[in-house]
Amino acid sequence: MDVLKLADSSFEMPLDSSWDVTYFDEDSSKADVRFNTGKYPVLNVKIISLDDPKYNKDNKLKDHLFDPILLESHPDLDIKVTSNSIYGIEYQANLESGEKVKVWRKATIVGSRTIRLVTLALSWMSNPSSDEAVNKILLKIEKKLEKCSFITEETELDIEAKVSARILRLKQDIISPWSGLSMLMPTSWPSEINKEEKSFVSRVTGYEDAMLFLNCDELSIPKETKITSEYMQHIASSIGEDEKVKNISLLSTGKDTYLISCNKAEEDKEAGVILNNFFWHIFALKEDVLTRLHFTYVFPDINDKFLFGLVNVLSENIKNLKLE
Structure with a gap:
């Protein structure tokens, strides 16, 4: 089975066999996924790790899933929780360029104080023909995301996050x-x-x-x-x-x-x-x-x-x- 793996399996997601993944040697925390539609659209995937000893689990990691802009525009966005304690949101927006963008964010808690957050974003130039093709891709992505996972062991990404937080403090x-x-x-x-x-x-x-x-x-x-x-x-x-x-x-x-x-x-x-x-x-x-x-x-x-x-x-x- 084809699997997307970021940052030493800090995040994994199964892929369709026809999808093509581009990894980046200089940054193992990100990847681009292309479909059988040529160069576009592209699914950008990025994971970060955060050291947060004071995270609030009671609000379903909203402090990490929502950025300030999203809190202002979609404060009541539903946070879904899977059986394996993955918290997620999704939303769609129209960009000033005329493009549409669909965003998914998934987060989980690793150990006692580490938060891993992955963001997936797919943008495309909206028109009737492209919208129809992209909608089919969106459905496939959502099916794959249902089976995504975060490795439970501490990774280099988590260690670097702890170091960065220690330096900031x-x-x-x-x-x-x-x-x-x-x-x-x-x-x-x-x-x-x-x-x-x-x-x-x-x-x-x-x-x-x-x-x-x-x-x-x-x-x-x-x-x-x-x-x-x-x-x-x-x-x-x-x-x-x-x-x-x-x-x-x-x-x-x-x-x-x-x-x-x-x-x-x-x-x-x-x-x-x-x-x-x-x-x-x-x-x-x-x-x-x-x-x-x-x-x-x-x-x-x-x-x-x-x-x-x-x-x-x-x-x-x-x-x-x-x-x-």
Whole structure:
């Protein structure tokens, strides 16, 4: 039997043998289904996972099945519940483009706090002949949806949802480790600051070997000296001469201010682990003083998605720090 499977079987739905499925290598959570009618219409299918420890089961997951627009336009839409605890809604709308769209949403609870939500949408240009053909397809889709299912085991999609929620819950506040520098940092991370040497280390709470280092130095240079993008590209290229350095990026973050970022994995032979190092180097010229900030976020390669997710948090904080 032909079966549509999304995100490691997080969602499954049987298919007609004549239907054609397109999966996406870069995103296993979505797929397109075409029928024996050529390129159109297309059924777009997308699943998401949400970490919600406070979900309300009593309202049949309405908070997740309905988006704000749907709550306004169809607040009383009927939520159907199957014998295997799958909650679902469906509706049809006319688009400004002249197209019609039929939407189905299915949701279920996995474990104690995970909600999986799949949305299926079929749109087509409405006219008498196409409406007749599409109506037959809609009936077939609805028959197949009656047999859809969500795997009960936790999948990578669910793990990523928990990590994303954990990062969103991370409380941050502006710190000023020394005069002239301010930036956002997680409030729960213990830090050691050396104001005289202008350096600090901050440890990720709950992890002994995950930490962020910052070292700062200031150089007096001739007033006529300028740092140009070409000069910074030369520095970035020099860093890239190390074959282990990956993902080198050069960004201008303000007037006479540049950020070079990259990462490098190294083996700690004594500890017997691989260490992931993410680097951010800021070069900021003001009058005749060149300020250089060197950030290093290091953590062991223990397949912890939360530690990897913090890279984006720190990157945004560093991009938006303030130098006076």
